[in-house]
Amino acid sequence: MPVWLNILIDSIAFGATFMFGSTGEIITEKSGHLNLGIPGIMCMGGAGGCLMLNLIGTSKMPGFMIVMLGIIASFASAALMGLIYSFLTITLRCNQNVTGLTLTTFGTGLMMTLMAKATQTKYLNIPKKYFRFPFADRTDSLQKLGVMFFLVIAIIVLAWFVLNKTKVGLNLKAVGENPSTADTAGINVIRYKYLATTIGAGISGLGGLYYIVDYSASGEAYKSLEAFGWLSIALVIFALWRPLRTIAGSVLFGILFSFSSYITLIPFIETTLKTKPILQMLPYVVTIIILIVSSIKNKKENQPPSSLGLSYFREDR
């Protein structure tokens, strides 16, 4: 495999982490809730999945069962975090930003403590092969395109379909744009908000598991998850709240990220130690530039859901 293709595939695989995170956040935001707890949720998704794998990873279960149970545990623990957020912001109508930030503090703290109890040889070494299913025996970066990578592509396409082509999706968008109008039209606003935030959180959480077990497959991986959660939130704006665009955005982010580690492989480019931080800065600078450009263009259809961040109380006029 030529070097450039190797880098590209690695970037795509890396991007899948963000795809999970931002698809979940898009679904959440479509219901009018800005969930800044995504970093914590992704951490807990990772921790939940890994703890399950810690239990069953060395057992004699068939491979696909291990993968399934890992994914379910990851989704469930992330959805539970989403449920805490939903209860606080939807039922108790708390401020979404503070709740989200608290959730991030809580989630990262809990993950650090839980992961300290898990043993790498149990949750990583054997399950890794099952998670990287079709290409597990390859030695190049293709091995990283495992089961969960195809899962996220399926989720994105499904999310696009549901949001744009079904009544449920249109109702959800109505809730996010103007909950009182949606309420008047007979849509159960509270139920839509709960489902969207919880399912969205669950999907985001899978990103944590993917990153730890499949993409990086190292015992230290969980320590850098939080930063990727923040980037996933940034990607939502980058993708203009459209699921399909997260693929492009995530791959771009992935390329920018792997740039700093792969640049030494590219011939004719001399690098020193000093250039590394500058290269690592790149994804963030590019995000800023894209933010600015998209705000200067300021198109009507590229705006966030208009009730994003506001809590809905039926009796407020």
Add this chain to the structure above:
Amino acid sequence: MKLNSEKNHEPLVHLTRRAYMSPWKAIGIRGVAIVASLIVSGIVALILIEKLNANPGRIFDFYKCFIDGSFSTEGMTWKFFKNLAILLCISLAVTPAFRMKFWNIGAEGQVLMGMLGAIAVAKTCSSLPNWLVLILMLIAAVLCGIVWAGIPAIFKAFFNTNETLFTLMMNYVATYFVSYMLLVWVPSGNAMGIVNQETKIGWLPTVIHNYFLIIVAVLILTGILFVYLNYTKHGYEISVVGESNNTARYIGINVKKVILRTMILSGALCGLTGFLMAAGLDHSITSTSVNGQGFTAIMVSWLAYFNPLTMIATSGLIVFLDMGGSKISEVFDVRGALPNIIIGIILFFIIGCEFFIRYKINFRKKEVVDKSSKPEPVPVPQEEVKEENQTDEDEMPSAEQPAEETEQKEDN
């Protein structure tokens, strides 16, 4: 309110906004929430901490650690107040912007840049007299903070760029910029040592205690900011812009100017914090020197409803929990980040209990409804200034008006 008691037409639970709650009752509710959260964190600790698992009787030690964490020795108490002061200072810095509903979550980067500016001056000007170096450090730190906050502010003011993400990204840029500068200063990649350890140039003088000057400075700053936000024209303009851009424009406030001015103030205060940390505490810098306090400050500011005086209490609470959590990790030998879990749980409860202060829950039962609705029979939507953008355009009881939804969504 008097519904005929036809069956099943009235929902079981019915919420109304409270007009008023006596401060004592509000404090009582918060107290109950804190007690409940302590119980829950105790249960979580019982599950998570192995040494407690094996020996549940030590649960009282668990609670005792909270107090020991901050107040067991004199040194600890000083450290508690120092941590409080630094967190309070960052919270003060983000507050003016928050009052304007400018969600600056970039305090982390702004403080870090302030530190970088101060350290850079201390490193390069070590031959000048100490007082001059300190002044130069202060200026450099404040300027760095202003630049880091000003860039997002300019784009917000002129192009309405989303400031939350912009400031968040600026944090990372700052982190890597500091890593880069560290590699320039120490090309081997090792940690940077203490600056001017022998000469103590660029160190704040020690009065009474190492931390004393910082604590006093932050206290004075709290007072100044309280007056600035509540009793000056600038403070008023900030509040109006926060409530509604259109109202502000209507009464002749230059919104762009207010955004820029407030963010410059916010950045300058962040820079000042950076200066205090660099000159008074660390005398050195790493890319993680601020250690997430920029994010914690957001919660501090919010929990206090953006009131600088209340922030003393809220930052105290968070520092108390944080130091208590560290002590627990030490005593019970927990790996990971226990303080974050405890802070998270307790904040969930504190955030959640605001609901019971702001809303009243009416059950279907008749007596309850009767008793509470006697003084004011119809709960007219009250003028809650906090979240509504009700300005004094019309004071009429809004029962006559049909739903006006469009009014609510003008920002974004």
